[in-house]
Amino acid sequence: MPDVKYLLVGSSHAALEALRSIRHFDPDGSMAMVTRDAQLPYSPTILPYVVSGRSKPDAVLLRDQAFFEANACAFVPNATATGLDAKARSVTLANGQSWRYQRLLIATGAAPAIPPVKGIETVRFHVLRSLDDAQGLRSAMGGSRHAVVLGAGLVGLHAAENMAEAGLSVSVVEMQSHVLPGYFDAKASERIEAAFTAHGVKLHLGCKVLAVEARDGGHSCAVHLEDGRVLQADLLLVATGVKPATDWLAGSGVQLDRGVLVDETMRTTVADVWAAGDVAQATDFHTGKPALIGIIPTAVEQGRIAGQGMAGDPYLKAYPGGIPINTYRFFGRVALSIGQAAARDGVEVSENEDDGYRRLVLSDNRLVGYASIDEPFDVGIMGELIRRKVDLSAVKDSFIARPVETGRRLMSEQWR
Amino acid sequence: MGAAFDTIAFKASLCDGCGDCMTTCAEVKQGASRIDIVPGATENAFELAICRQCGDPKCAMVCPSGALAKDGGSGVIGWDSDKCVDCLLCTAGCAFGGIAVDPSVARVAKCDQCGGDPACVKSCPTGALEFRKAGSLYREYGDKEDLFVPGLSGCLGCNSELIMRHAMRKIGRNAVLATPPGCIPGMGSVGYNGKTGTKVPVFHPLLTNTASMLAGIRRYYDKIGRKDIVVMALAGDGGTADCGFHAVSGAAERGEKILYICVDNEGYMNTGMQRSGTTPYGSWTSTTPVGEHMKGKTQDAKNLPMIMAAHKCRYVATASTGYMEDLYDKLDRAIEASFEGFAYLHIYSPCPTGWRIPSNKVIDACRMSVETNFVTLWEYTPATGIRFTRSPDNALPITAYVKMIGKYRHLSQEQLDHIQAKVDEQVALLRIMAAESPPPPPAHRPPAPLSAPAGSDSSQPSLRREISRN
Numbered sequence: 001m002p003d004v005k006y007l008l009v010g011s012s013h014a015a016l017e018a019l020r021s022i023r024h025f026d027p028d029g030s031m032a033m034v035t036r037d038a039q040l041p042y043s044p045t046i047l048p049y050v051v052s053g054r055s056k057p058d059a060v061l062l063r064d065q066a067f068f069e070a071n072a073c074a075f076v077p078n079a080t081a082t083g084l085d086a087k088a089r090s091v092t093l094a095n096g097q098s099w100r101y102q103r104l105l106i107a108t109g110a111a112p113a114i115p116p117v118k119g120i121e122t123v124r125f126h127v128l129r130s131l132d133d134a135q136g137l138r139s140a141m142g143g144s145r146h147a148v149v150l151g152a153g154l155v156g157l158h159a160a161e162n163m164a165e166a167g168l169s170v171s172v173v174e175m176q177s178h179v180l181p182g183y184f185d186a187k188a189s190e191r192i193e194a195a196f197t198a199h200g201v202k203l204h205l206g207c208k209v210l211a212v213e214a215r216d217g218g219h220s221c222a223v224h225l226e227d228g229r230v231l232q233a234d235l236l237l238v239a240t241g242v243k244p245a246t247d248w249l250a251g252s253g254v255q256l257d258r259g260v261l262v263d264e265t266m267r268t269t270v271a272d273v274w275a276a277g278d279v280a281q282a283t284d285f286h287t288g289k290p291a292l293i294g295i296i297p298t299a300v301e302q303g304r305i306a307g308q309g310m311a312g313d314p315y316l317k318a319y320p321g322g323i324p325i326n327t328y329r330f331f332g333r334v335a336l337s338i339g340q341a342a343a344r345d346g347v348e349v350s351e352n353e354d355d356g357y358r359r360l361v362l363s364d365n366r367l368v369g370y371a372s373i374d375e376p377f378d379v380g381i382m383g384e385l386i387r388r389k390v391d392l393s394a395v396k397d398s399f400i401a402r403p404v405e406t407g408r409r410l411m412s413e414q415w416r
Numbered sequence: 417m418g419a420a421f422d423t424i425a426f427k428a429s430l431c432d433g434c435g436d437c438m439t440t441c442a443e444v445k446q447g448a449s450r451i452d453i454v455p456g457a458t459e460n461a462f463e464l465a466i467c468r469q470c471g472d473p474k475c476a477m478v479c480p481s482g483a484l485a486k487d488g489g490s491g492v493i494g495w496d497s498d499k500c501v502d503c504l505l506c507t508a509g510c511a512f513g514g515i516a517v518d519p520s521v522a523r524v525a526k527c528d529q530c531g532g533d534p535a536c537v538k539s540c541p542t543g544a545l546e547f548r549k550a551g552s553l554y555r556e557y558g559d560k561e562d563l564f565v566p567g568l569s570g571c572l573g574c575n576s577e578l579i580m581r582h583a584m585r586k587i588g589r590n591a592v593l594a595t596p597p598g599c600i601p602g603m604g605s606v607g608y609n610g611k612t613g614t615k616v617p618v619f620h621p622l623l624t625n626t627a628s629m630l631a632g633i634r635r636y637y638d639k640i641g642r643k644d645i646v647v648m649a650l651a652g653d654g655g656t657a658d659c660g661f662h663a664v665s666g667a668a669e670r671g672e673k674i675l676y677i678c679v680d681n682e683g684y685m686n687t688g689m690q691r692s693g694t695t696p697y698g699s700w701t702s703t704t705p706v707g708e709h710m711k712g713k714t715q716d717a718k719n720l721p722m723i724m725a726a727h728k729c730r731y732v733a734t735a736s737t738g739y740m741e742d743l744y745d746k747l748d749r750a751i752e753a754s755f756e757g758f759a760y761l762h763i764y765s766p767c768p769t770g771w772r773i774p775s776n777k778v779i780d781a782c783r784m785s786v787e788t789n790f791v792t793l794w795e796y797t798p799a800t801g802i803r804f805t806r807s808p809d810n811a812l813p814i815t816a817y818v819k820m821i822g823k824y825r826h827l828s829q830e831q832l833d834h835i836q837a838k839v840d841e842q843v844a845l846l847r848i849m850a851a852e853s854p855p856p857p858p859a860h861r862p863p864a865p866l867s868a869p870a871g872s873d874s875s876q877p878s879l880r881r882e883i884s885r886n
Binding site: 013017043044045046049054055059060061062296297300325327329332333334336338376378379380381383384404405406407408409411412413415 | 428452454455456457463464465468474475477478480481482498499501502503504505507508509510511512513516517519522
C-alpha cells in the first residue's frame with residue numbers, strides 16, 4: 001500500500017497551493033496528489049474558454065510533470081477517491097488501490113448540481129466542470145442549432161455567450177429574477193441582461209423548468225417552463241450551480257454540512273484531515289458563519305493555510321473568512337464585484353452611472369462591497385479595504401468620487 | 417543562496433506629481449501606463465501604484481490559465497498574452513493596483529521593468545523613482561567565495577561586516593590585506609589562535625604605517641613580476657584620517673599602487689567611541705561628552721575624501737552601504753585604478769553601538785545620510801575631476817537624518833543650524849568642483865604604472881625595472 005506523509009486529494013487551485021505551502025516549510029516529506037482527472041492540473045474557471053476555442057485544452061495546464069518532480073510530489077491521475085478510512089488513515093480509490101497518509105487534504109472541489117427536474121434523467125444534457133465536459137460541449141456545439149441553458153450563473157452565462165457567438169440560438173432559463181444573483185444588484189444585472197438580449201440570447205428570468213422530455217429519438221429535447229412555454233433544444237446545458245464533492249466521505253466521520261466543515265485553520269472534525277477549496281465550507285467573512293464560497297481566491301487562501309497546518313508551519317495564520325469576488329467578462333465588457341455588492345439593508349449605498357455603472361456599499365464608513373459594469377477597478381485593493389475594515393471617514397468624499405485613485409493611494413500608504 | 421531581485425523603488429518625498437513616468441510608460445508600452453501616480457493625503461504628497469513583482473505573487477496564484485509566472489532570473493512576473501483569457505481574476509489577487517485593466521485594449525497590463533532598464537525611472541526628473549540593482553548584486557556575488565571566517569564578532573547591525581565580506585568577495589583571493597587597529601581586526605579578520613580570519617594573506621600593521629607597509633608589499637610583487645595581486649587596506653577613519661594620515665598621504669603622493677578602503681564610522685569605536693578627525697560637529701563621543709557645559713564635538717569633521725582628491729590620486733570615491741550598486745561600481749573602478757596608482761575608497765559606515773542607532777536601522781541611516789546630503793556620493797579621477805554619482809538635488813533637511821542618530825539627540829537648534837550650514841557649504845563646494853567644464857589638459861605626469869590586472873598589456877619591462885629599483 002502506497003504510504004505518504006502528505007496526501008492531497010484533488011489537483012486544482014487549493015491542492016496546488018497546499019503543495020506549495022507544505023514545500024515551503026517541509027522540503028522533504030513524501031507527498032502525493034491524487035486526482036480524478038486524466039490531465040495535469042487545470043482550473044475549472046478556464047473551461048468556458050476551452051468551449052469557445054480561445055484556449056487549447058493542452059495549453060491550459062497549470063503545472064507540468066517537471067514541476068511535480070522538482071517538488072518531490074507523485075502526481076496520480078485517473079484516481080477518483082471513493083472512500084476515507086480515517087482510523088486506518090487511508091484513502092481508497094476507484095481502481096481498488098488504497099493510499100495511506102499521515103496528513104490528508106480534501107480538495108476534491110465541487111460537482112455540477114443537477115436540479116430535480118422531471119425527466120432530466122431521460123434526456124441527454126451537458127454540464128461544464130471538467131476538461132472532458134468542455135471538449136464534449138465544444139464538439140456538441142458544432143452540430144447543434146438550438147441551445148437551452150438552465151441557470152444564469154457564471155458557467156451558464158459564459159457558455160450561453162460562447163454558443164451565441166458560435167451562431168446557435170440560445171435560451172437561458174433562470175429561477176431568480178436576475179442573472180448572476182448575489183454578485184450584482186438589479187441595476188447591474190440589467191445591464192448584463194441587455195447585452196445578452198442584444199446579442200440574440202433569450203433570457204427567461206424568474207422562470208422555473210417543470211419538466212424536460214426527449215424528442216426526436218433522443219437527439220433533442222423539449223423544456224417545459226412553468227408559464228406554459230416550451231423551448232426546443234438540441235443542446236441542453238445544465239448550469240444550475242455546483243455542490244461540494246463529498247460523496248466519498250460518507251461514513252468517514254468527517255463532519256459535513258453543505259460541504260466539509262472546517263475550522264479557521266482548515267482542519268476538519270477528524271484528526272490529521274484538512275479540507276480546502278470548493279469542497280470546504282469555511283467561514284464567511286461577512287457573516288462569520290460557515291459558507292460555501294467557491295472561487296479561486298478563497299481556494300488559494302484556504303489551500304495555503306491548510307498546507308501550513310499540515311506541515312506544522314508555526315507562522316500559520318487563521319483564515320479571515322471568505323469574501324465573494326466576481327470578475328466577469330461578457331461580450332468584451334467588464335463586470336466586477338466584491339463583497340456585499342448587492343446589499344441593500346442597513347448599509348450606505350453610493351451609485352454612479354456617469355460612465356458605466358458602479359455601486360459602492362459602505363457600512364460604518366467602511367467599504368463592504370463594490371460592483372461595477374464597464375468601469376474597471378482594482379478588485380484586490382478593494383478586497384484589502386474590506387478585509388482590513390479600513391476606516392474611510394477621512395477620505396470618504398474622494399473615495400466615493402474617485403474610488404480607484406483613492407484606493408490606490410490608501411494601499412500605497414499602507415504598504416510604504 | 418536565496419533569490420533577490422532588482423526593484424523599482426519609489427521615494428514619495430521626492431515625487432512632485434509631474435506624471436512624466438506615466439507619459440513615458442504609456443509611450444513605450446503603446447497603451448495605458450503601468451505605473452500610476454495618484455494624489456496623496458496632502459496637496460503635495462503623491463502615492464504610487466505599480467507591480468511590486470511579489471515573491472509569492474497572488475496574481476499568479478489565482479490565474480486560471482497559467483498566464484502569469486515569476487521569472488526565476490529577473491524576478492519579474494511575466495504575463496503571457498496568448499494564455500491569458502482576460503478573466504481579470506489577477507486584479508483580485510493584487511493589493512497594489514499593480515495589474516489593472518488597460519481600457520484601450522480591455523486586457524490587463526502590468527510592469528515588466530522594461531527588461532531591466534525601466535523607462536519610467538529614466539524619465540523621472542526628481543529621483544523619486546530609482547531602479548535598485550542590489551538584487552542582482554546579491555545574486556551575482558552571493559554565490560562567490562566568502563573570504564572571511566564565519567562568525568565575525570561585529571556588533572549587532574554593524575555594516576562593516578557587510579563591507580568586508582562584499583568587498584573581498586568582489587576582489588577575490590588574489591589580494592594581500594592590511595587591517596590596521598580598529599573594528600575590522602577587532603571583529604576577527606586577523607584571526608585567533610595563530611590562524612587568520614581570512615582566506616587571503618592578512619596582517620595587522622600599526623595604526624601609523626599601513627600605507628607604507630602596503631607600498632613595500634606592492635613593490636615586492638612588482639619586483640617578482642606578479643601583476644595580479646590587489647594590495648589593499650581595510651582601515652578605519654582613525655587609522656586613515658588621524659594617526660595613519662602621514663603614511664596615507666605619502667603613499668598617495670608617491671602614487672603607490674594600493675587600494676585603500678577607509679571604513680568611516682566617525683570615531684575610534686572599538687576602543688570606546690573616542691572622537692576622531694572625521695567625527696562630525698555636535699557628535700556625542702566619550703571624549704566629547706554631553707553635559708552641562710559641553711554639548712558634543714565642537715569642531716567640524718575634516719573631509720578626507722576631498723583631501724585625497726587634492727592628492728590627485730588615480731581614483732577617489734565616496735560610497736555608502738545604503739547604495740550597494742554604487743559601491744560596487746566604485747569598487748570595480750578602484751580595483752582597476754589600484755594597479756596604476758593610489759586608489760582611495762571612502763565608505764561611510766554608521767556605527768549602531770557608538771552612534772546609538774537601533775541595529776535594524778543602520779541601512780536606513782545610511783540612506784538617510786545620503787538623502788540629506790550629510791554624505792555625498794561622488795568620484796574623482798585626475799582626468800574627469802569630481803562627478804556626483806547620485807544627485808545632491810532635492811535633499812531632505814538634515815534633521816531627517818540627525819533625528820535617527822542617538823549621538824545627536826542633545827543638539828540645540830543652533831547646533832542643527834550649524835550642521836545644516838556646513839552640509840550646504842560642503843555640497844556647494846563640491847558642486848563648483850563638479851561643474852561641467854572641459855576636462856583638464858593632459859598633464860605631464862611621471863611615467864606611469866606598472867602593475868596591471870592579469871591579462872592586460874605587459875610590454876613595459878623597462879618601466880617596471882625602474883620602479884623595482886626605487
